[in-house]
Amino acid sequence: MDYTIVAVAIFVLALLVVGGAFLIRPRRPQEPRPPRAGGPGQGDQGASGATAVAEREEAEAGPVAVAEPAAPVEPPPAAVPIETPPPSAGRLVRLRARLARSQNVFGRGLLDLLSSDRLDEDAWDEIEDTLITADVGVTSAAQIVQGLRTRVKVLGSRTPEEVRELLRQELIAQINPELDRTVLTGPHGERPGVVMVVGVNGTGKTTTTGKLARVLVGDGRSVVLGAADTFRAAAADQLETWGSRVGAPVVRKDEGADPASVAFDAVARGLADGVDTVIIDTAGRLHTKVGLMDELGKVKRVVEKQSQVDEVLLVLDATTGQNGLRQARVFAEAVNVTGIVLTKLDGTAKGGIIIQVQRELGVPVKLVGLGEGPDDLAPFDAEEFVDAVLRTD
Known part of the structure; x- marks a missing residue:
């Protein structure tokens, strides 16, 4: 037996055993090395490599939710301060x-x-x-x-x-100082006094309604306003502004609603709240429109199902002269006008319209408007008016 061959074989076998053990030994995980600074080609990973790795990791992680900025919180609207108008006297x-x-x-x-x-x-x-x-x-x-x-x-x-x-x-x-110029606004037991304000477009009807509310509040009365002018979009908003100044609630409906239903609801609100007076602002209707004049009569009839109408105040523009008198005649035929409100009297020298309109209708001028201020509506007094006309100082 050749011992040399055997020795060689054993040596080769030992090498194989040792090499196999080395090859199948698990490799120790390597710690990631920080990227080296420098441009491409410097070190194992340059700036572009780092960017690529970051982009790859972002793609694998999916889109990142970004919190939207919170909407600014608006402060609540400031409450309109309640005003205390001056009384009607003086x-x-x-x-x-x-x-x-x-x-x-x-x-x-x-x-x-x-x-x-x-x-x-x-x-x-x-x-x-x-x-x-x-x-x-x-x-x-x-x-x-x-x-x-x-x-x-x-x-x-x-x-x-x-x-x-x-x-x-x-x-x-x-x-005629003997005419009764009292504006009837007082309640009847548990029922409020009801005032309807009528007139054509442009006479200052809605403004007069708001100013009349100020007169009554100044005299210590509680008031509800009815925005029965549903044909003019701005009328209800205008009335809301007047009412908010003196703490008078406004009953209103959408544009185009039945004016009679608004008037009915306003009186119902007055009954429920136990107020002294309900003032109803009607649409400024042209005196030539027969259908609209009939509708005005309907508003009055519907209101009277709950409470009597104490006053129907016709608002006339003093600057219109004879045309205002024609308007007064037509309205007097449609509803029972109980008093005249003459506006813009400070803008005309034709104060004699007071005499003529009273003579033609047999209805007293009860209120006059003498400016654009909120408190420029005043109860009419014959002697004070004439003294002002003949004032020489």
């Missing part, structure tokens, strides 16, 4: 200077004519024309002139003080 006195400015041409012209050295037929004709120009009306102007001629003839002398007093007495007599 309002016309406070506004007399404004009235005197607008009627100065009317009053001053009459006083100058009456104080002239000669009062012949031409002078009396001119006095009558001045009265007619101021919208006093032909019949009333003739009566005033006749009364003045008689008094001047009896009196004999015509000092400025005497002339002024003569004219004052004649104008007051024509305006």
